[in-house]
Each structure stands twice: as C-alpha cells, then as structure tokens.
Amino acid sequence: PDSINPDSFPAKLWWLVNSPRCRSVYWDTRGQELLIEEQLFVREVLGAGPAGEEAAGAANLFKTKRFTSIVRQLNLYGFHKLVKEPLARSGPISHPHHYHSPHFRRHRPDLVVHLKRLTRARKVKVKVKVAVSMELPGQLLP
Amino acid sequence: PDSINPDSFPAKLWWLVNSPRCRSVYWDTRGQELLIEEQLFVREVLGAGPAGEEAAGAANLFKTKRFTSIVRQLNLYGFHKLVKEPLARSGPISHPHHYHSPHFRRHRPDLVVHLKRLTRARKVKVKVKVAVSMELPGQLLP
Amino acid sequence: PDSINPDSFPAKLWWLVNSPRCRSVYWDTRGQELLIEEQLFVREVLGAGPAGEEAAGAANLFKTKRFTSIVRQLNLYGFHKLVKEPLARSGPISHPHHYHSPHFRRHRPDLVVHLKRLTRARKVKVKVKVAVSMELPGQLLP
DNA sequence: GGCGTTCTAGAATATTCGTAG
C-alpha cells in the first residue's frame, strides 16, 4: 500500500546513514540513534565547506547549504534530539548530534515508511492526544 | 535613566562591529546594515572552527559555540534579515548575513539603549498596539 | 506600508528584466509583456545548460534548474501566457514565451508591490466569488 | 524578574509532481 518516495527526506537520510562513503552520518553502537557530525556533513553532503568544496560523493542530494535546514527537516519528521548539549565546554570540537525516531533503526528499512511529515492535520491529532492525556492523567492511549 | 549593560547582547554586538580586530562583523557601506560572515565568525568569535581554534581576540565573549544561538539573539532583539541568499554574486561561498535594526546604525551608539529583548510582556504590548490600531484605523499611537 | 521583499520571485524577475546582463528576459516593444527565451534562460540564469555551465551573471538566484518551476512561479503570481504556442513551426528556434501581468510593466516599479502570491486565503476569496456567481447565475460581481 | 542557550515549531515562500482542461 504505502511505498517510499526515494526523493523524500527520510529516504535520503536512510541512504546516507547506510552509505559507507558518507562519514558524517552513522549509527550509534546499538543502531538506535542517528549520529551526525555537523562540520563534516556540511562539507561532504551539502558541499558548502569554508574552502568552497563541491559535494563529492552525494552531489546535490539537498538544495540547501545550511545545516539548520536539515535540523528543520529532522524535526518535521518527528526526530528528537538526545543528549541536549549542556553548554559543551569540553573539547573545542563539536560532538555529533544525536537524533532519535522510533521509526529509524538500523537493519529496519521497513520502518522508514512510518516516517510521515508532520503536516497540519497530523499535528492536530498529536495535540489532541496530548491534551486528553493531560486531562486523564491515569490513562494511556494506544 | 536607562543605561546599557556591557554584558548584554547588544553591547557585545556593538563592540564587535566596531572592533578593527573582528573581521567577521562589519557595517555595510551606508552604515545601516550589519554584515556577519558566518564561517569566520564561528572561528574568530565563537572559537569553534573545524580545526579547533580558540577564540583569539574576543575570548569567551559568548558561551555558545553555535551560530544559531547568535541568530536567535538577533531575532530576540528585533533584528531582521535582509537579502537572504542570492543576489550576491561574488564567490561560490559565504555571502555575509545581512541584518537590520532601526536602533543599530554606525556612529549612533546612543540608539543601542533602545534595543530591548522582546520578552513576553513587551510582546503583549506590541500586540495590543497593533490590535487597537486595527480597530481604530484612523488613529496613530505614540 | 507595504514594502517589497527583495528575495521574492517578483523582485528577482524585476531585476532580471531590467538587467542589461540578462539577455534571456526582456520587455516587448510596448513594455507591457514579459518575454523569456527558455533555452538561454536555462543556461544563463539557472545555470543548467547542456554543457553544465555555471550561472555566470546571476549565480544562485534560484535553487531550481528547471524552467517549469519558473512557469509555476509565474502562474502563482498571476502571470498569464499570451501567444499560446501553435505547433512551434519549422526549426529548433524557439519563440520567446510571452507573459503578462497588469502589475508588471516597464518603468513602473511601483506596481511590483501588487504582485501577491496566490495563497490559500486569497484563492478562497476567488473561489467564493465563483461559487456565489454559480448560485446566482444571473448576477455578476464587480 | 531578566537574560542566554537550546530544541522545536509556525509561517511564508519555493520547488516538484501530477492531472485536469
């Protein structure tokens, strides 16, 4: 019934995380979290490094050159960030971003079809669920 | 009555744009727009370049290492972006960001005090002003 | 009150038609119609010629490389095509596309602000007008 | 209370695809 549009954001993300040529996107050790190294991603995927590189491996996968656009997409498809950065003072270099979605797990390409863009209608549904669960705090919705 | 807190964001911005040692923040030719070169700013002000530089001139001016935080601050203080991406024909990379505020102009440090953080209360004020002016379309509020 | 967003499609179009460096977009002799030469436009503005040129004059003005996207924008902003092509005759030489809008005329930059994107709300207005005129077929709305 | 930082969402425009006429 539902098939995946290979041009959609989830499909591109799945391709990137499983491509051995893409070093900026990869799984955590358990295969439950998506790790993205921003600096490297901007260079090798968006092709917008400080030296003006062209995207080598994944040419023109995205039209944007800004990482914030990728973040917006991740949120639009229901990903959430883990490891909220606590004013990272540790290294001068940034840790990778940790993102999670229940429908994005290693070796489970079958789940990707459930990654739906949060459109207006779908967001209303979520808000209703949340509101109801707030009013009936002892109950759980399926 | 109102004095400027030298630790506030507007004060830091004013210092940066007028510092000859800061090459990533500068005025446009008319002194009406604030120009910021993201890549350079991240390196020389936030000290978070890909090579792990330490902020040289302006050490620890900000606690963040992410440019998005600077953008959030700019918006919170009423700056707006002009000339988004294109129409800048120079190199392949890094057109500066153009930001504008009526209270941020070259040679006018006296205006900086008017840069107020848009907090909840102040935003309500603005909304009320707008609403009233909609209902009384012939009138102007001070 | 209303000012023009220099990044919007109408602003870009106005810039192109008045730029002497852009040979693919120009006025008709009366200054009432917008003429676009598709092949040349694709090469010099969209930077997607058969030889893979980079957009020379107007680099990255648009993110698309397809002319159909420009046509969609023209329609979204209320332009209509004149001279519907009657079986392009004899030869690969393409006539320019003729487009018209009452708010796009030579020497009248003041009209450009009236070029509004046909958004949902504005389209509803139109639909209401149409619906009413369907129910009251004898009447005409101004 | 205010301010700075982070993550997420709203709103508008831009781009693509499909499909009536």
Added chain:
DNA sequence: GCTACGAATATTCTAGAACGC
C-alpha cells in the same frame, strides 16, 4: 502537446518553550 492549478514536500526566517544562571 500545452497551460494552469492543487497538493505535497523543501527551504528559509522567525518565534515559542523550557531550562539554568
């Protein structure tokens, strides 16, 4: 084939919300 438009996604700019100081 061609034009126009609806609908969905993509990109950008701005704002909301939560938390810590």
